[in-house]
Every structure is written in structure tokens, then in C-alpha cells.
Amino acid sequence: MSALDRCFRQGLWLVQKDLRREFRSKHIVPRMLLLGMTLSFLLAYQSSRSGSSADTAAGHCWMTLCVMAIVSLGSAVHQDHEHGCWNVLRLSPVPTPVLYLSKVAFNSLLFGFAQLVVVPLFVVFSDAPWHTHAWELSAVLLLGNLGVASIGTLLGAVSAATEQGDGLLSILLLPLLAPVMLASSEATRLLAENLLPVEWFRWLQLLGACAIVYLTAGCVLYDFVREDDC
């Protein structure tokens, strides 16, 4: 078995472990979805009252997703630290990038699930015509997802090392998540305005750049967080 193959299997096993834990405990998904659905309903209702429903839908949608991501990341970190699971992972011989990427994959799956629920809700509630550009919307959602999961996983581990725990996560995460949020909401908004080729592609490039930079930084820096955390 080659080293790459072994790393892939280890990563897959870690993702399966996290998914299995979530299926059993149902700690993250229900509260994340409830919060997201409530927020999307309230924001869409408020926008429709002020008559700017479709214009502001993209910003509101990504804001809702951002809040859901913070809740989900905080819960995931908390669960990892429960019953000493994180300490075992720290001592395990799994290479740090594999551990980091497996956590990113798990958070990305959770966030993808949130996107699958919330985006259609906004299409329905706000009458936003995003579904007419399904492929372009998928690209924005995918890159946005990767950006959020990569930086969120790293900062979730950083916040876990503090006394406040995941209470500090939103303060650390939001400034660094801002470029991803701005680019995602702008790219989604432009879909509704049919301003696709030039302007939209620039925001998509920014999203891609953020995802690549955050993933690379995470692979390098997670080692220091893993070493330090307890």
C-alpha cells in the first residue's frame, strides 16, 4: 500500500468516524437546520416587507449560511474535545495534513447539507431567480463551501485552545471569513441580474483564491494548533 493510499484511507476513516458520531448523536445538524430555517424565514419576510426581497436575498442567504457554519463548527469542535477524543487524535500517527483535510471534508459535508436546505428556501421565499443558472450557482456554492470549511476548521481548533472555547469562534472567524462571504454573496447576486461573464467570474476567482490560500495555510498551520491544543 503506497503512502498516499494509506493517507487517503486514514482520512476517509476519520470522516466516516465523524459522520457516524453525528448520525448517532444528532448534535449538529438539527440545531444548525432549525437556526438556518428560522433565520431565512425571518430575513426573507423582512425583505419582502421592504420590497427588496430578490435584491437582498443573496446577502441574507450567505449571512444565514455563515451563522449556520459558526454553529456547526463550534459544535463539531466541542464534540471532538468531549471524552478526550481530540487528545487521542493528537497522539495518533495520522499525518497532520490528513487530519486537517479530513476535518475540512466533514465540515464541508455539513455545510453542503446546510446549503442544500437554505438556498432553495431563499429561492422560494425571496423569489430569487438563481436556479436559472444552476451550474454557475453550484460553482459559487462549492467554492464558498470550501473557503468556509477550510478557515473554519483551522480557527475552530484555535478557539478550542482558549478558555472561552467556541464562544470566541465567531470573533476570530468573521473577519477572515469576510472575503469569502462578500465574494459569494456578490457572485450569487450577479446570477440574479444576469451579469454573468466578466464581473461574476472575477468574484469567482476571488472565491477560488481564498479557498486555495486558506486550505494551504490550514495544511501548514494546523500542525501548530494540533501540537498546542489540549
Next chain:
Amino acid sequence: MHGYVESRRRNSIVTQVLPLVMVAASVMSTWWVPVDGEMGDAQRIVYVHVSMAWVSLSAFIVVALTGAAYLWTRKLRWDDWSHAASELGWLSCGLTLVSGSFWAHEAWGTWWTWDPRLTTAFLLWMIYSALLTLRSGVSDVQRAANSCAVLALLGLIDVPFVVMATRWFRGIHPVAPEMAPAMRLTLFVSVGAYSAFFLVLLLGRSAQIGLSREIARQVARQSEAVHHRRTIPSKRASL
């Protein structure tokens, strides 16, 4: 303790020259430089605003580089620099935003606009704030240093965006505007004076942080020794 004394000696030389440079910069920007034809006296804000912006960006580079040096060497001396630079950077970035807002009110007729340069500068200030909050949230010095170094390296990504925002994105913030030679000279002197001021504060504050950590360590050691002395006789008595 030795580092603190050394920095005091170094500072005493710099602090004799620094007031002269600061006074020269203030006099030049207030009286000597000609009044701008379009904006009048409000244009003088630029000399403070640009200098502060320069200091805030340089400070973040210092924060990230010293953070990386800490991660590499694990010497807390680097973290003292990082800590001091993050405090000074937070202050100068805040002053950049405030002075820029006054300038924008005169130039554009609004206190704030969502220009890319303004937005990215505000994000930088938020990252600085997150750094300070993170540091205050961790009591263990090594762990705080580690977490802050990681966050500083991530936050460094914002610096090129602040610098290149006017070129990469459309905005209304001026990009290297034409200036009269006297204005240009005043700007250079102001930037130099504020940079020197930042350097002096950085040296002093980093030494102060190191000293306070050393005092805390000594106090902890002494109280431990006192506790040890108190517990040993009672144990002997019980035996």
C-alpha cells in the same frame, strides 16, 4: 531585566531625536506645506492618514513575521514583539479609519463608503481586534503566543488586499495622486516621523511585556517557595 535596561539605553538616544522629527513633521504639515487648491486645509489630514496607514500595515507585517519566528524558535521574546506590534497596529489602524473618515467627509461628502480600500482596511482592524481578543482569552502564555501567531499569519492575507485594493477592484479611493514637490516632501517626512515613533513605542512596549512576564514568573516562583515552606513543617509535625 537585561533586555529592558538595554532597550531603555537605546530608547534614550532615539527619544532625543524623535521629538525633533515629530515637531518638524507637524510644522511642515500644518504651516509650511502650501494649501491645496481644491480641498483647502482639510487636505492636511492626508499627512496623518497616510502615515498612520503605513504604520498599521507595517505593524501587521511585524506581527506576522515575529509570530512566524515564535512558531519557528518557540522563544517568547518574539511573541513580545508580536504582542506589542498588534497593540500599536490596532491603534494606528483605528486612527487611519477615523482620519480617513474625516477626509472622506470633506472630499466625498460622506463619512463612510464601501470602497474596496476602506472595506479591506476595516477588515484589517477587525483582524487586529480578533488578535487582541484571542490573546486576552488565553491565560497560558505559550498557548496564547501559539494561537496568536497562527491567526496573525492567516490575517497577513488581508495586507496585500489593502495595498492593492484600488488597483484590483473599482473604487473611489485615490491611487498615488499627483502632488506638488513640497507636499511630497512633507508626506515623506511625516511617514518617517510616525514610523520612528512606532519603532520607539514598539521597543518600549515589547520590553515592558517581557519584563511583566518575568515579574509574574518570579512572583509565582516565590509564592510557590513560600507555600512549600509552609507545608513541609506541617507534614513533619504530622509525622
